[in-house]
Amino acid sequence: MQLTVHPFDLPLRDAFRTTHESRTVQPTLIxxxxxxxxxxLGEAPMTRYYGLESQRCKGELEAVAPALAALDLRDLARGGVGEVLKRIGTETLNPFLRCALDVALHDLWAKQQGKRLGLLWDQDRLRRIPTCYTIGLAPIEEMVRKLRAFPWPVYKIKLGGGADDLDIIRKLREHTDAPFYVDANTGWTARQAIELSGPLRELGVVFIEQPLPTADRAGQAEVIKHAVLPVLADESCQTEGDVEKCAGVFSGINIKIVKCGGLLPARRMIARARSLGLQVMAGCMTESSVGISAIAQLLPELDYADMDGAMLLAEDPARGVTFDPLTGYARYPDEPGTGAVLKVATRGPGG
Structure with a gap:
């Protein structure tokens, strides 16, 4: 097996803002x-907030190439993705980089068998979960413009602790009947989360995502006790070890495969969350169709989905899974593996 790493800069259609950062270009490694x-194919978005830098991460990925070159498809067929990852020594890699390798190996494994990846897993084939489309934090007028420019059946609204958070939802509600998910990105206090939950429910909000900083477990315990909306963990649930900690203080978890290290740990997190009575969402970073097509294989195992990363791009270097604008449901290409295919020569800026 031969490994190559290709850097790309993904231009965004609009500036994307959260309480953590604002960006117009997203570097990524494919x-x-x-x-x-x-x-x-696999992907590792180089998200600045997590301290990732393209050249350094590219070198770390390329360092596993000699170990990978000693293996072939028979090793993947015999031992599966997990065994190959162990043999090439990925334990010390950043989870974003482990994820890229995990996804690329899953894609290869499914292609070897000539089937779409999700069809090789035990899933409810009739279960269909729509993805939301995210409206990033911005002045109210800009958020309204973005919503009106992109009709979608369900939206995630980024908020951040400002005095106008409720006004934002009220204003957006004037322009659509679609359900809203609200992501506070750790920007609220426990009191805010509890007091806002009632008015937000009346405005058609389905759940609140990560209202408090991760360290405020006491506040989160109060929120889950008194808020009238479900509350999902995001920053509080990044790895497999975090799932157990969310039981009793959250209604559910949002899994990002780049944060937990790939599809293998993500599926274990889903199973553990279910055993604890937690709802499950899978989210994404700002990434190309390579990453989104991988995450979309999990859809039948979820309650909610946020897989709009590629829709936020002005230019996507790949094609793959897309989403129906009327229903939000995934449209899987007739391709084995994850369905992702690079549209451009496999060489990004500096690659």
Missing amino acids: VRIHADGLDG
Whole structure:
């Protein structure tokens, strides 16, 4: 198996703002693993907030290439993705980089069997979950403009602790009947979360995501006790070990495969969350169709989905899973693996 890493800069259609940062370009690394005429693709968005830098991370990924080159598709067929990851020594890599390798190997494994990845897993084939479309934090007029320019059946609204948070939802509600998910991005206090939950429910909000800073477990315990809306963990649930900690203080968890290290740990997190009575959402970063097509394989295992990362791009270097604008449901291409295919020569800026 041969590994190559291709850096890309993904231009955004609009500036994307949260309480953590604002950006107009998202650097990303796309990993390609080649074996016996087949390519597996994975992605690691270089999110500045998590301290990731393209050249350094590219070097760390390329350092596993010699170990990978000693293996072939028969090793993947015999031992599966998890065993190959162990053999090439990925335990010390950043989870974003482990995720890129995990996804590329899953893509390759499914292509080897000639089937779409999700169809190789035990899933409810009739279960269909729509993805939301995210309206980033901005002045109210700008958020209204973005919502009106992109009709969608369900939206995630980014808020951040300002005095106008409720006014934002009221104003957006004037322009759509679609359900809202609200992501406070750790920007609220416990009192705000509790007091806002009632008016937000009346305005058609389905749940609140990560209202408090991760350290405020006492406040979160009060929120789950008194808020009238479900509350999902995001920053408080990044790895497998975090799932247990969310039981009793959250209604559910939002899993991001880049944060937990790939599809293998994500599916274990889903199973553990279900055993604890937690709802499950899968989210994304700002990433291309390579990453989104991988996350979309999880859809039948979820309650909610936020897989709009590629829709936020002005230009996508790949094609793959898309979403119906009327229903929000995934449209899977007739391709084995995750369905992701690079549209451009496998060489990004500096690649």
